[in-house]
Amino acid sequence: MRFDVLTLFPDMFPGYLGQSLLKLAIERGLVEVDLVNIRDWSTDKHKSVDDRPFGGGPGMVLRVEPTVACVEEVQRRGEQPGHLVLLTPQGRRLTQETVEKLAGHQRLVLLCGRYEGFDERVRDILHPDEISVGDFVLNGGEVAAMVMIDTLIRLVPGVLGDEESARQDSFSGPNRHLEFAQYTRPREYRGHQVPEILLSGDHAQIAAWRQQQSELRTRARREAD
8 A cells, every 4th residue: 555645744754654563564565655745846945835814814824836736746656646635624534434445545645734724726626535533633634644544554464463453443343343351461460350251261252252341332432422
């Protein structure tokens, strides 16, 4: 899977890309991440990409010309255009179901906003898939892009050591339940014991217990919201 990340701050990403599962996935050729600086498409000597909003108001707005030019050129770089995602609090909420659908694309182009967002004509011309990682406001789309990459690479075959892990994650599976409680050594800590059923060796009973715990946790933590 390939990600093209379009941002004003590409230097935010090297540390993230050089760690853990993502680093290994990139080294093994399972995932490719290309960082693109939107400023490279600015046409003035100061490399400016924003300006004051028409009609007044606080902050600055990202200009349409460098943004559209950047996206269109990046889309021409691959064998075929990628699925364009605009990361914005105004987009549809990112859910595991959405992630699973996005994982069907071999290439995603992630457009990271800043300041007061993009000139509306970016949407009118490019028709991006607008996605929000939650009902809150970040300083920019870079962290949201990292969230997108993190969720999607888990579904790329070969990235996880055990692909069953992804199938047992919270929000996965047909019922979208939260994951059951997990335990490891020691068996007792400060009076808290590991449930005996997990030590029984009866895999059918363990599976039934985990399913029950998953349902109970989901009702307690989500249905009351």
